[in-house]
Amino acid sequence: MHDVTGAFVAHRNLLFTVAYEMLGSAADAEDVLQETWLKWAGVEPGTVRDPRAYLVRITTRQALSHLRTLGRRKESYLGPWLPEPLLTTPDVAEDAELADSVSMAMLLVLETLTPTERAVFVLREVFDLAYDEIAGAVDKTPAAVRQIAHRARAHVAARRPRGVASAAETRRTVEAFRRAVETGDLRGLLDVLAPDVVLLTDGGGVVRAALEPVVGAERVAGVLARIAATTTLQPARVNGDPALIVRMDGAVDTVLAMRVEDGRVTGLYAVRNPEKLSHLERETALSR
Template sequence: MSDVERIFEEHRGLLFAVAYRMLGTAADAEDVVQDAWLRWAASDRSGVADPKGYLVRITTNLAVDRLRTAQGRRESYVGPWLPEPMPTAPDASEHAELAESVSMAMLVVLETLSPLERAVFVLKEVFGFPYAEIAEALGRSEPSVRQLGTRARKHVEARRPRFPADPATKEAAVDRFLAAALGGDINALLEVLAPDVALWTDGGGRVRAALRVIHGADKVARLLLKVAVQPFAGVDPGEWRLRMVRLNGEPGVVIDGPDGPLMAMTGALDGDGRVAEIHMVGNPDKLRSVAEGRGLPL
């Protein structure tokens, strides 16, 4: 392996981690990392004193450009758009801040930022790059980047889940939720759902899903109980297999059919340990990482 390849491979995990948080899908992140490699390999590296910073700068700008294009497609997406769920290692909870930054709930919030705000937030708040380096990477003045960062942070803090729970609490909540949903008891389900719970279902027009976010415990409970007894993607509930997995740093559930994953689910809790957000991804294009068991580097 040449020095050019070795240096790039040394930072590949970081570059993917940045690109995924920027774009929300593994395929887009992989494309950006590949483009970054092509630019790195073709560039004049003689004056590069900090390869890591240089590679992050390339990756961030490529991701910003791709996100601008992607936002137009997402506006015409069939139903709610959710990020692609990705498996994470069991010890992800040991890196609490990094795990939270890649949770489905957080990525949903990051979708509401502008591409530049998202870039500044990811580089500063997640990876700890100083504003001066971010300004150089984005070709902006440091004061303007600080403004973007302040605006992004306030926006995220106003919308992010406010009650982070420890892994044991989250796993217990998932167990209670599944028992209630699969047991068909609406009263038991209402006990585990927050009154203002929000349910996101992403089918991408490929499989059955709600065309808008569903709010309120009663509406969400009735929809979940209906889903639990109907075939999904042509597979009868009797053929489903449920498994607990760690997705995006959080306890989650995957429903498998005979030919692979049918759906991946994650959630967020409120201060009372009730489920406040549910994210259900059934679009098969977004289940490839789950099917392959591809781990997400934090």
């Protein structure tokens, strides 16, 4: 017999992480957890041998359903759609694989997979579930899951950032970036930005944001030069990586997450949509 509430609480952070990595949305991941709990609470005690595997299966199925709905919402989204940023606990950064899997850059790569490919990739590569366990979660045979995993792995490998920076290098680069923006040091900013840097801004049609990617160091620097005068930049750890929270009159205005390669910023992800900024006043615990 299992303790229904105890088992759910014990695995809650894991289940949230599974749902978030599949959806890129903390709000939707919370909805998935509510649905998982309702289904779990209705399971007859004593009929489940492995509560963790059973809960992951329920969560995956619910997340797949949400993923298809979310896909339709994104089709009508105004401008670039970026994942919902999370203020993460220090232990996330210490788990290199987990931190990589929830980084903005990786979540955007996962966006290019089909819903089933994304579920299989996350469960296999991040959570190391066996093929037969994944098969039960996605309603496929283990042989089919193995093929899907191979295809998804190749797809991600072709699109993921090449030169992954060390934590120390990323920290130094983000700090140099922050100083340059705060002091209006255009030369310093151009030194830290890669020549082909890409800035994506997500305003969701609610606040002002570029509707297309801004490409190139000079164009990106021009955009960034406008934000220092009226804002403060707060260093934070977002999605496992060093990032900056831009505050205006004390309130969160924008989250600036970055991709760093070879000591330079190659990708900037500016989340401005207010609906996506609610998880930045408290840390979110993630786990594998």
